[in-house]
Amino acid sequence: MDLRYTPEEVAFRDEVRAFIRDNLPKDIRDRMRLGYPARKQDVVTWQRILNKRGWAAYSWPEEWGGPGWTSVQKMIFLEENLAAPAPEVSSFNITMLGPVLIQFGTEAQKRRYLPAAANLDEWWCQGFSEPGAGSDLASLKTRAVKEGDHYVINGQKIWTSTAHNADWCFVLVRTNPQAAKRQEGISFILVDMRTPGVEVRPIISIDGSHHLNEVFFTDVKVPVENLVGEENRGWSVAKYLLGNERTGIARLGRSKERVRFAKEVAREVRMNGKPLIEDRGFRTRVAQLEIDMKALEITQMRVVSAYDKSKDGRPDPLSSVLKIKGTELLQGTSELVMDVGGPQAMPAWTQELAALTNEPAVLPEWAPQMAPAYLMLRAASIYGGTNEIQKNILNKAVLGL
Amino acid sequence: MDFDLTDDQRLLTESVTRLLADEYAFDQRKQLLKAPEGWSPKLWAQYAELGLLGLPIAEEHGGFGGGAVDVMLLMQAFGRHLVLEPYLATVVLGATAIRLAGDAAQQGEILPAIAGGETKLAFAHYERQSRYDITDVLTAATRSNGGYVLEGAKSVVLHGDCADRLIVSARTGGSRDEREGISLFLVDAAAEGVTRRGYALRDGTRAAEIALSGVPAMLLGEVDQALPVIEQVVEAGIAATSAEVIGAMEAMQAMTLDYLKTRQQFGKPIGENQALQHRAAEMLVAMEQGRSMAMLAAMSVAEADPAERARSISMAKVGVGQAGRFVSQNAVQLHGGIGMTDEYAVGHYFRRVMVIEHMFGDTAWHLDRLADQVA
Numbered sequence: 001m002d003l004r005y006t007p008e009e010v011a012f013r014d015e016v017r018a019f020i021r022d023n024l025p026k027d028i029r030d031r032m033r034l035g036y037p038a039r040k041q042d043v044v045t046w047q048r049i050l051n052k053r054g055w056a057a058y059s060w061p062e063e064w065g066g067p068g069w070t071s072v073q074k075m076i077f078l079e080e081n082l083a084a085p086a087p088e089v090s091s092f093n094i095t096m097l098g099p100v101l102i103q104f105g106t107e108a109q110k111r112r113y114l115p116a117a118a119n120l121d122e123w124w125c126q127g128f129s130e131p132g133a134g135s136d137l138a139s140l141k142t143r144a145v146k147e148g149d150h151y152v153i154n155g156q157k158i159w160t161s162t163a164h165n166a167d168w169c170f171v172l173v174r175t176n177p178q179a180a181k182r183q184e185g186i187s188f189i190l191v192d193m194r195t196p197g198v199e200v201r202p203i204i205s206i207d208g209s210h211h212l213n214e215v216f217f218t219d220v221k222v223p224v225e226n227l228v229g230e231e232n233r234g235w236s237v238a239k240y241l242l243g244n245e246r247t248g249i250a251r252l253g254r255s256k257e258r259v260r261f262a263k264e265v266a267r268e269v270r271m272n273g274k275p276l277i278e279d280r281g282f283r284t285r286v287a288q289l290e291i292d293m294k295a296l297e298i299t300q301m302r303v304v305s306a307y308d309k310s311k312d313g314r315p316d317p318l319s320s321v322l323k324i325k326g327t328e329l330l331q332g333t334s335e336l337v338m339d340v341g342g343p344q345a346m347p348a349w350t351q352e353l354a355a356l357t358n359e360p361a362v363l364p365e366w367a368p369q370m371a372p373a374y375l376m377l378r379a380a381s382i383y384g385g386t387n388e389i390q391k392n393i394l395n396k397a398v399l400g401l
Numbered sequence: 402m403d404f405d406l407t408d409d410q411r412l413l414t415e416s417v418t419r420l421l422a423d424e425y426a427f428d429q430r431k432q433l434l435k436a437p438e439g440w441s442p443k444l445w446a447q448y449a450e451l452g453l454l455g456l457p458i459a460e461e462h463g464g465f466g467g468g469a470v471d472v473m474l475l476m477q478a479f480g481r482h483l484v485l486e487p488y489l490a491t492v493v494l495g496a497t498a499i500r501l502a503g504d505a506a507q508q509g510e511i512l513p514a515i516a517g518g519e520t521k522l523a524f525a526h527y528e529r530q531s532r533y534d535i536t537d538v539l540t541a542a543t544r545s546n547g548g549y550v551l552e553g554a555k556s557v558v559l560h561g562d563c564a565d566r567l568i569v570s571a572r573t574g575g576s577r578d579e580r581e582g583i584s585l586f587l588v589d590a591a592a593e594g595v596t597r598r599g600y601a602l603r604d605g606t607r608a609a610e611i612a613l614s615g616v617p618a619m620l621l622g623e624v625d626q627a628l629p630v631i632e633q634v635v636e637a638g639i640a641a642t643s644a645e646v647i648g649a650m651e652a653m654q655a656m657t658l659d660y661l662k663t664r665q666q667f668g669k670p671i672g673e674n675q676a677l678q679h680r681a682a683e684m685l686v687a688m689e690q691g692r693s694m695a696m697l698a699a700m701s702v703a704e705a706d707p708a709e710r711a712r713s714i715s716m717a718k719v720g721v722g723q724a725g726r727f728v729s730q731n732a733v734q735l736h737g738g739i740g741m742t743d744e745y746a747v748g749h750y751f752r753r754v755m756v757i758e759h760m761f762g763d764t765a766w767h768l769d770r771l772a773d774q775v776a
Contacts, residue, residue, distance in 0.1 A: 001410075001470045003700045009402060064693060093716045263775070280772065287771035291694075291716045297691035305404050321686050391682035392675075399658055399681055401672045 003298060005076075008216040012073055023049050024086050034316070035369030037209065037376070038087035040123070040165045046087045047120040056089050057118040059247070064110065064117050065396050071307035074247045075300065082253030092124040095119040097170055099244050100188070104229035104237050113168075113190070121358075127157040127171035127191070128238070129217060133388050136233065137172070142217060144173035144294045146224065146231075151175075151189060153197075153220040163200045163213035166193050171217075176232050188234035197221070207375035210349065242385070247307065249384070250300050250326030252293060256334040259289055261315040262340045264271070265366050269340060276340060287356045289332055296325045317397035320390040327380035327387060338374040339342065345370035410474055415480045416451060427746045433485055438563060440485035449518030450738035454492055462512035473699040474646040480648020483753055486605055487521050487560035489641055494559070497523025497637040498568045499572045500621030501630045502585050510567070511587075523564035523590075524553035524638075525611055526631055531570055533630060533762040536578045540613060541572035542586060549573075549586060549620060551594075551613040561609030561761075562592050569618065574625045577592025585627040587617035604752040610660075629707065635761050636714045640698040642757045643721040647695045649750045650688045650725060656747050657681065677735060684728045691724025712774060715767040722764035724776035725754040 005013065028042045037047075049066075050056040059140045060066030069077065072257055081088065097117055101110050116122040131138040142155025153173055163169065169191045176185030190196065197220035203212040263286065266277040276282050303316050310316070338345050344367040381387040395401040424444060432440050448454050456465025458471050465471075472493065481487065492515060499511050499522075514520035527547070531537035540553025551571050561567065567588040575582025588595065594616035599609045622630055650733035661672030661681060671677055698717035704710040729751040740747050758764060 001406065001696070001700070003696060006402055041684050091660055277775070283775040284768060286775045287768055288719075289776075291768075291771065292690075293689040293695045294697065295717050295720045299689055299699055301402055302404055302693065305402060318689060321689050324686055325690060333706040388679065391679045394682040395678045398685060399678075401658065401661060401678045401681060 003301065009072060009076065013076050013080060016077050017294075019053060019055075020080060020084045020086055023053075028087065029084065032057050032085040032087065033153045033256075033257075034365060035261070035373045037369075037373075039115065040162075043087045043090060044120045044123075047089045047093075047140050050089060051119045056087070056120070057094055057098055057114075057307045059095060060102060060114075060118070060235075062099070064102055064114050071247055071304045078248040078251075079253035082251060083257050085254070088248075090123065092126050092166075092170075093120060095244065095248070096126060096241050097124050100170070100228060100241050102117040103240060104188075106225075108225070109190075109228065111224075121165040123162065125160050125163045125166035125169045125193075125215075126351060127160060127163075127169045128157045130156060131158050135375055135386055137238070138186070140174060140186065142171065142173045143177070144175050144187060144189060144222075146175070149219045149224050151224060151227070153189070153191070153217040153222060155217050157215040157217075158213075159203075160200075160213045160215045163193070163215050164202060164210065169198075169215065170228070172234055172238055173271060179232065181187065183235040183236075185232050185335055186234040186238070187231050188228045188237040189222055190221050190228060191220065193219075195220050195222065205376065206378070206383075209372065209374035211376070214313055217219055238250075246322065246367065247304055250296055251330060252296055252300060252326060255289075255293055255329040258330075258337055259286060259293070260356055261366075262286070262333070262337045265337075265340050268364075268366075270342075278348070282340075285336060289329070289336065292325070294333070296322070296329060297326070312360055317393060320385075320393045323390050324381075326380045330380045331374075331377050334374040334377045338370045341367050341370040350380075405669050406470075406474070408616055410471060413456075413471060414474050417453070417475060420451065421478060421484070421495045422446065423483040425484065426709045426724070427749075430483060430749075433770045434601075434605045436506070438604065439601060440563075442486065445486050446518050448486065448488070449516070453488075454518050458496055458512050458516045459490065462508060465513065465543065469640060469699040471643055473695065476641045476644035476676065477648040477695075479650075480645035480650075480753070481652045483604075483649070483652075487523075487563060489638065489645075490560035490730075491515055491520075491522045492526060493641040494524035494634050494638050495564075495566075495568060497634045498522075498524060498561060498585060498621065498630060501633055502627065507621065520563050521560070521567060522527040522623030523558050523561040523567050523569045523609075524634060525561060525588075525684060526570045526634075527556055527558075528554060529556040533576065534767045535635065535705060536580055536583070536628065536763075538570050538572050538583050539577060540571040540687045542618065545617075546721065551586060551588065551616045551618045551772060554614050555611045555613070557633075558609050558611050559603075559610050562597055562607050562608050565596070566590055567611065567614065569657040570627060570631060571618075575697065579649055580628050582625050583627045583631065584624050585630060587621050588613070588616055588618045592616050602756050604749065606753075606756065622774040632707070632711065633702075637702050639714050639761050640702045640720050641694075642760060643695040643717055644720050646655075646754055646757055647692050648726045649754050650691060650728045653747055653750045654681075654684055654688055656750075657684070657732045657735050660739075663758075664737075666693050680735060684731050687724040687727045691728070693723045694720030694724070704749075712746055715762075718762060718767040719764050719771070721766075722758045725758060726764075729754045 016269045047056045052066050058074055062068040114150050130140050144151040144153045171189050171191050173187055173189055174185050175187040179185030197218040199216040201214045202210045204211055266273055269276050272278045300322055303318050344363055452465050455464030456467040460466045479698050496515050542549045542551050567590050569586045569588050572582050574583040594614045596612040597609045602608050635699055662670050694717040697713055701710050701713035730748050733751055736747055739745050
């Protein structure tokens with residue numbers, strides 16, 4: 001047993017770190033460091049740089065343009081990318097659509113979609129959740145009816161992240177409402193967002209940003225060749241997608257990077273007549289977060305090492321531990337950052353003035369994104385299976401309750 | 402990065418697990434608690450035969466030359482059964498002190514005797530006023546006839562009542578709280594001037610108050626320079642007890658799950674209530690995070706850089722302490738009334754975890770130390 005990286009793993013980490021250092025455009029890194037969400041163009045730019053190096057489709061087999069990494073290597077890559085901090089590659093393209101097509105897609109589908117997904121020539125979004133189907137996904141109602149060589153889709157999706165940026169959407173639809181079990185009448189279909197009848201309406205979230213959407217489908221005609229896997233067997237495709245390797249789920253590198261940022265700013269701001277960084281309460285809070293991050297780092301290593309050893313490639317149910325603790329830390333570190341900013345983190349004027357080019361800076365550059373990041377990350381324990389659903393998974397899969 | 406066990410480590414775990422399954426059922430342990438020693442000399446001899454007492458002792462001294470991971474696995478198994486024997490005091494704390502500070506003659510005499518089960522040690526460092534502060538030593542050593550004589554008192558000395566020899570810290574220089582001026586001494590527990598008052602801690606394990614009055618003592622290690630050794634002994638103790646807590650948490654978790662599945666209320670097992678299911682899942686999360694930290698502690702005891710080592714050990718102590726408290730409190734809670742009774746096992750694990758949290762610096766003490774180092 002040895003918690004240290006092997007010399008090979010250290011060499012790999014150094015290679016990744018050096019590549020990111022030398023190739024991540026400075027303006028993107030600066031925006032990320034100040035906590036801004038990655039812009040669409042930043043994600044595209046960075047993913048294409050990574051793709052040129054052969055790393056964007058980091059979890060795919062070499063045959064389809066992936067680097068053929070072990071789970072440990074994938075973990076190192078993801079952590080280094082987050083810690084840089086660099087934009088994350090599109091999870092819709094890379095960890096969701098890609099593995100699904102590689103597992104269930106036809107040869108033609110793979111050739112048509114995979115290279116463009118890897119290079120982010122096409123931006124994908126995920127049409128799963130519906131107003132009446134959140135945690136209980138199998139109750140989805142969006143209907144697809146086969147008419148000749150097309151499916152005709154009617155219904156509504158919600159919480160569709162980045163749908164307004166997307167070229168394509170993979171959608172779960174009900175193709176057989178009469179199936180004995182509701183999981184049995186669902187299909188997985190690829191929809192071109194430019195198809196007539198697809199309408200995207202923004203949902204502004206509590207951080208003030210437009211990240212989420214509703215997507216309405218009204219008589220949307222989709223060619224039958226866009227079906228992935230068998231008709232009415234989409235639930236197993238979705239389960240594969242959701243249960244697919246969850247190496248990056250803890251996003252620990254982001255939490256580590258945020259604590260570093262909080263400590264930097266805490267040297268600038270004051271508390272009771274001295275720098276905040278010297279305040280006992282602040283230091284104890286940081287120490288506690290660092291302890292929790294260290295524990296999660298080792299737990300993640302344990303779970304990820306087990307991936308490489310498991311025969312069936314199925315995720316360890318303990319990856320739910322990574323989701324729960326990882327999101328708690330994302331939230332905890334975002335709270336820390338916001339609290340360091342204090343009153344300067346509260347003004348919302350940046351949104352109003354964003355369009356005005358010659359407005360001089362009124363607040364310190366570290367301030368504007370502190371509250372929005374905190375607000376947006378309240379979603380972390382809701383998306384990807386709420387943390388309560390994760391506890392249900394642990395109960396079923398590990399505890400047998 | 403590697404989480405595999407070696408074949409030897411698997412064998413060790415299996416043989417210890419078998420032995421404890423036979424000898425350490427909860428009712429058998431209750432009998433041991435009633436014995437005058439509060440533990441089993443018979444099992445102590447068996448541990449020696451199995452090589453457990455020599456596990457971390459070098460082969461040249463009759464041991465197995467095992468490392469921190471071996472000790473971790475053993476202590477975890479001990480934690481699952483709430484083993485009462487003076488293993489921590491003798492083999493972890495005592496042997497570590499002898500290994501780090503002893504000269505060739507002292508090592509050659511004492512380490513084989515530990516491995517053979519003939520000598521038991523106790524680490525008499527903390528004092529009544531010192532709480533967890535490692536430099537707060539008032540016991541004094543003065544030179545006399547080419548040797549030393551000790552004057553002072555040591556408090557809550559783990560298994561201090563049964564030890565054959567005591568490893569005692571005392572001031573040869575400096576004053577209270579100074580890092581310099583502390584030395585370690587070997588004391589014959591039966592020597593004149595040693596007064597021991599033995600008692601049980603809240604978990605049933607034994608300890609003692611030890612008064613030292615004009616006690617002849619043999620220097621162990623360098624004069625005035627014992628603090629780094631004492632720190633490493635304490636760190637070894639933290640790593641070992643962290644593993645013990647993991648074993649105790651595993652046992653509590655298993656008992657709790659069993660109870661949730663069998664206890665019926667409102668016509669169904671109480672484990673069908675989601676509130677209780679989620680609490681059980683939170684216990685699992687805490688236990689796994691704690692397990693990671695116990696691994697960190699085990700991996701860190703051999704770290705060469707003292708600052709890095711101390712930091713990792715403190716992180717582990719806090720992580721395991723918090724996990725242990727959460728799991729044990731909820732284990733009692735989910736059992737309801739039966740969890741409060743002395744006849745039921747869960748409360749015994751609860752008390753072991755409580756006692757361990759208050760050894761070698763508690764959660765607040767180590768968190769405070771880490772807060773000092775935030776940079």
